[in-house]
Amino acid sequence: MVGLVLVAGFLVLAIVGPLLTADPAAQDYTAPLAPPSGAHLLGTDDLGRDALARVAYGARVSLEAGVLSVLLAMVVGVPIGLVAGYYRRLLDPVVMRLVDVVLAFPFLIFAVGMAAILGPSLRNVIIALSVSLLPGIVRVTRGEVLVLRELDYVAAAVADGAGDGRIMFRYVLPGATSTLIVQATVGIPTAIIGEATLSFLGLGVQPPTPSWGVVLTAAQQFLDQAPWLAIWPGVMIALSTLGFNLLGDGLRDVLDPRSSR
Amino acid sequence: MSLLEITGLKVGFDTEDGEVQAVRDISLTLERGEILALCGESGCGKSVTAMSIPRLLPPDTTRLSGSIRLDGRELTELPERELRAIRGKDVSVVFQEPMTSLNPSFTVGFQIAEVLRRHENLSRSAARTRAIELLELVGIPAPARRVKEYPHQLSGGMRQRVMIAIAVACSPRVLIADEPTTALDVTIQAGVLDVFRDLRDRLGTAIILITHDLGVVADIADRAVVMYAGRAVEEAPVTELYARPRHPYTAGLMRALPSAAVTLEDGRRRLSEIPGLVPPPYADPEECAFHPRCPRAQDDCTTRRPALDTYGTGHLAACFHPLSAAAPATGGGS
Amino acid sequence: MTTPVLEVKDLVKHYHVRGRGQAVRAVDGVSLSIGQGEVLGLVGESGSGKSTIGKCVLRLTEPTAGSVHLSGRDITHLSRRALRPLRRDVHMVFQDPYSSLNPRFTVGQIVAEPLRRHGVARGAQVDERVREMLERVGLGAEMRGRRPHELSGGQRQRVGLARALVLEPKLVVADEPVSALDVSVQASVLNLVADLQRDMGFSCLFITHDLSVVEFLADRIAVMYLGQIVETGPTKKIFAEPQHPYTQALLSAAPEPDPARQRERRRVVLAGEVPSPLDPPSGCRFHTRCPVAVDTCRTEEPALIGVRDEERPVACHLVTATEVPDITGRD
Numbered sequence: 001m002v003g004l005v006l007v008a009g010f011l012v013l014a015i016v017g018p019l020l021t022a023d024p025a026a027q028d029y030t031a032p033l034a035p036p037s038g039a040h041l042l043g044t045d046d047l048g049r050d051a052l053a054r055v056a057y058g059a060r061v062s063l064e065a066g067v068l069s070v071l072l073a074m075v076v077g078v079p080i081g082l083v084a085g086y087y088r089r090l091l092d093p094v095v096m097r098l099v100d101v102v103l104a105f106p107f108l109i110f111a112v113g114m115a116a117i118l119g120p121s122l123r124n125v126i127i128a129l130s131v132s133l134l135p136g137i138v139r140v141t142r143g144e145v146l147v148l149r150e151l152d153y154v155a156a157a158v159a160d161g162a163g164d165g166r167i168m169f170r171y172v173l174p175g176a177t178s179t180l181i182v183q184a185t186v187g188i189p190t191a192i193i194g195e196a197t198l199s200f201l202g203l204g205v206q207p208p209t210p211s212w213g214v215v216l217t218a219a220q221q222f223l224d225q226a227p228w229l230a231i232w233p234g235v236m237i238a239l240s241t242l243g244f245n246l247l248g249d250g251l252r253d254v255l256d257p258r259s260s261r
Numbered sequence: 262m263s264l265l266e267i268t269g270l271k272v273g274f275d276t277e278d279g280e281v282q283a284v285r286d287i288s289l290t291l292e293r294g295e296i297l298a299l300c301g302e303s304g305c306g307k308s309v310t311a312m313s314i315p316r317l318l319p320p321d322t323t324r325l326s327g328s329i330r331l332d333g334r335e336l337t338e339l340p341e342r343e344l345r346a347i348r349g350k351d352v353s354v355v356f357q358e359p360m361t362s363l364n365p366s367f368t369v370g371f372q373i374a375e376v377l378r379r380h381e382n383l384s385r386s387a388a389r390t391r392a393i394e395l396l397e398l399v400g401i402p403a404p405a406r407r408v409k410e411y412p413h414q415l416s417g418g419m420r421q422r423v424m425i426a427i428a429v430a431c432s433p434r435v436l437i438a439d440e441p442t443t444a445l446d447v448t449i450q451a452g453v454l455d456v457f458r459d460l461r462d463r464l465g466t467a468i469i470l471i472t473h474d475l476g477v478v479a480d481i482a483d484r485a486v487v488m489y490a491g492r493a494v495e496e497a498p499v500t501e502l503y504a505r506p507r508h509p510y511t512a513g514l515m516r517a518l519p520s521a522a523v524t525l526e527d528g529r530r531r532l533s534e535i536p537g538l539v540p541p542p543y544a545d546p547e548e549c550a551f552h553p554r555c556p557r558a559q560d561d562c563t564t565r566r567p568a569l570d571t572y573g574t575g576h577l578a579a580c581f582h583p584l585s586a587a588a589p590a591t592g593g594g595s
Numbered sequence: 596m597t598t599p600v601l602e603v604k605d606l607v608k609h610y611h612v613r614g615r616g617q618a619v620r621a622v623d624g625v626s627l628s629i630g631q632g633e634v635l636g637l638v639g640e641s642g643s644g645k646s647t648i649g650k651c652v653l654r655l656t657e658p659t660a661g662s663v664h665l666s667g668r669d670i671t672h673l674s675r676r677a678l679r680p681l682r683r684d685v686h687m688v689f690q691d692p693y694s695s696l697n698p699r700f701t702v703g704q705i706v707a708e709p710l711r712r713h714g715v716a717r718g719a720q721v722d723e724r725v726r727e728m729l730e731r732v733g734l735g736a737e738m739r740g741r742r743p744h745e746l747s748g749g750q751r752q753r754v755g756l757a758r759a760l761v762l763e764p765k766l767v768v769a770d771e772p773v774s775a776l777d778v779s780v781q782a783s784v785l786n787l788v789a790d791l792q793r794d795m796g797f798s799c800l801f802i803t804h805d806l807s808v809v810e811f812l813a814d815r816i817a818v819m820y821l822g823q824i825v826e827t828g829p830t831k832k833i834f835a836e837p838q839h840p841y842t843q844a845l846l847s848a849a850p851e852p853d854p855a856r857q858r859e860r861r862r863v864v865l866a867g868e869v870p871s872p873l874d875p876p877s878g879c880r881f882h883t884r885c886p887v888a889v890d891t892c893r894t895e896e897p898a899l900i901g902v903r904d905e906e907r908p909v910a911c912h913l914v915t916a917t918e919v920p921d922i923t924g925r926d
Contacts, residue, residue: 161682476850
């Protein structure tokens with residue numbers, strides 16, 4: 001429940017926030033690095049831009065990067081995992097060796113490498129992150145399929161003469177959905193942190209577009225003079241990560257067919 | 262005084278759907294050197310009743326009340342630390358699954374010796390000697406060699422014997438065996454049951470045998486308690502119970518066995534059924550829990566709950582309309 | 596003579612153990628046949644290979660050697676596609692009523708699947724057939740919208756039966772269908788199976804470890820030990836006079852639910868353990884545990900032949916025209 005509220009809150013912030021706050025690019029030269037006040041609730045940055053507006057607009061960019069990269073990874077990874085797990089003898093060894101190679105690199109290192117090759121932009125960040133997330137999703141899908149294909153109800157479908165496609169999509173995949181949805185939900189915070197890291201390193205979203213990572217990078221230089229600039233994007237990253245993780249846990253319970261009435 | 266006296270035991274578990282009443286109200290006694298069978302179908306509360314004795318139940322969600330006295334000592338009020346000294350020493354347990362109950366990383370000899378060193382303060386070499394003796398006691402051939410083996414090197418029947426050896430290592434006064442032969446093949450089962458019989462005869466261990474198998478009860482138990490929906494519905498010495506079951510549920514169970522099939526006039530073979538389902542474990546209505554499934558139920562069964570009445574020596578049944586002593590239980594076969 | 600519904604000849608199934616170059620000889624030369632409307636009880640303990648035979652019959656696993664004929668047609672090497680129409684005639688009931696039903700389907704969908712798959716019925720006809728079949732297994736119309744987790748074990752097993760029987764197959768392979776059930780539920784499911792079998796006339800390969808269940812249900816039984824059949828014949832004859840020492844041991848080991856009789860009985864406790872199917876004993880596979888084994892048993896494999904009675908072959912050197920071993924008479 002807490003997770004749902006947090007995630008819903010962030011979605012509202014991402015959608016509605018930028019409409020209610022000031023223009024994140026508008027500069028107020030009279031008040032650079034102003035502390036929180038009535039005019040600027042969270043203060044301003046070095047260029048006099050409204051920090052609240054940048055955090056709110058950043059939510060949009062960061063969540064977009066997080067959600068889209070996971071979606072992309074799922075769209076590509078689930079079918080690969082499904083087919084690899086189902087046709088174990090033919091495809092599994094090849095696919096799993098490739099997955100092992102990618103998984104040998106830590107997630108962020110791989111994402112950094114990918115982003116460096118692709119060049120900095122929001123689109124490339126999403127591609128880099130989804131390629132880095134892909135092996136995990138392939139592996140989880142395949143693991144589920146390996147378990148599910150041994151169950152009696154799948155054997156029953158085979159014995160009834162069901163074709164491979166039908167067995168995969170009507171019997172095996174539905175059994176894996178709850179795990180996959182949970183996997184996706186907990187993949188989003190990983191991607192959000194990944195985006196922040198790439199942007200922080202200058203390999204991701206480019207200023208002046210505000211993502212949480214970009215805002216954090218800019219704030220870093222003024223940690224002494226204006227600590228409030230760094231706190232909020234940091235809190236946002238932490239809370240959204242927590243929210244998605246809690247949501248994932250909650251979904252796991254709800255999606256179990258045995259617990260639904 | 263009996264070795265073990267359980268009085269008015271109630272055990273419930275907190276779950277998301279409310280409190281599950283596993284044991285609603287049960288009282289029973291166990292004498293020294295006796296083999297007492299707790300029988301009934303899944304969910305009747307037989308395992309929970311027995312596991313309440315060493316309190317091997319999830320502490321956070323269990324609500325337990327009533328009294329459990331071992332040699333006059335009240336166990337329900339003992340703190341966890343004192344109970345730990347009793348578990349494995351005075352009261353020990355043999356579980357159903359011999360495959361998962363042993364630690365795969367240590368030799369069977371080490372696992373037996375560990376219990377001995379914890380409770381009896383035996384030295385390493387004394388414990389090892391005793392472990393070999395125990396393996397011999399439970400009928401494991403070549404015990405001096407087996408003691409050095411790991412669980413995966415043993416078959417299911419042998420593992421169950423090792424579990425029994427661990428359970429009796431400290432000469433417990435009460436041995437609880439929870440479906441000890443259910444996971445074993447019939448030809449292996451007979452040997453394991455012999456081990457229990459032998460332990461009782463040689464060491465005088467009192468055994469509580471939890472089982473759903475009426476064949477096993479007939480084979481080994483002295484006395485049996487039949488449970489239904491968290492209560493005892495009938496209790497009697499085994500020969501008496503099988504010859505003259507009084508409670509319709511006991512009689513129904515015996516008639517439902519495939520070996521009790523009867524041949525109808527048209528040549529069909531039929532088993533006697535018990536219609537309906539076990540009542541849900543949430544509510545505890547003030548009526549006989551079995552009445553919706555009972556062929557002998559009358560109006561009074563739906564309004565009050567029958568208490569246990571005596572029918573001859575040691576024979577108790579909780580029924581307003583019990584079977585008469587003359588009615589044979591097993592339907593004569595074919 | 597009519598063609599048997601199922602004929603299995605010299606079936607062999609070896610599972611290769613990875614990296615060891617050894618094979619688990621799960622089934623090692625089994626032949627059996629089931630006539631129309633006949634129930635064959637396949638009895639054995641764990642590891643005897645009885646379930647593997649069921650899987651081979653349904654081609655859920657590929658036999659290593661031997662053949663499987665359904666109504667005279669060799670299905671051993673048919674491609675999956677060619678096999679599909681034949682699957683209409685053979686169905687399976689599984690042991691575990693919890694894992695054998697798709698948790699995401701409703702009861703109605705589960706029973707309708709085979710009808711749709713084989714294009715037997717469409718639209719309203721499907722609903723009608725499903726309702727009829729559920730009624731036959733004793734489940735009311737209100738069950739159709741439920742999902743497996745809302746049912747009791749006995750109800751699930753009834754759904755499993757309904758799914759297996761909705762196409763009115765010629766053969767049903769039932770692998771321990773009642774072992775996971777409580778006695779009172781087991782009784783009603785067994786009665787149901789007996790009634791349905793009689794009314795619908797399907798043949799049945801009933802796989803179980805429980806002798807009392809086959810005695811109730813089967814016309815003939817086949818007893819397996821370590822991947823081979825040691826004795827087969829009409830149920831009544833085998834229960835009246837088991838000839839193979841292993842059959843005798845099995846029958847004597849199953850406790851009778853009657854304390855007076857059970858304690859009188861002389862039980863045979865077999866020595867030792869079931870040997871590993873990786874490396875089965877030479878000669879007669881049972882010789883390592885057989886209390887009456889002689890030298891020949893250790894070297895020569897006995898053939899499954901009806902020396903005394905055509906109807907009931909036994910694989911034992913000691914069963915001769917004049918003599919039958921008796922292990923229960925000894926101490």
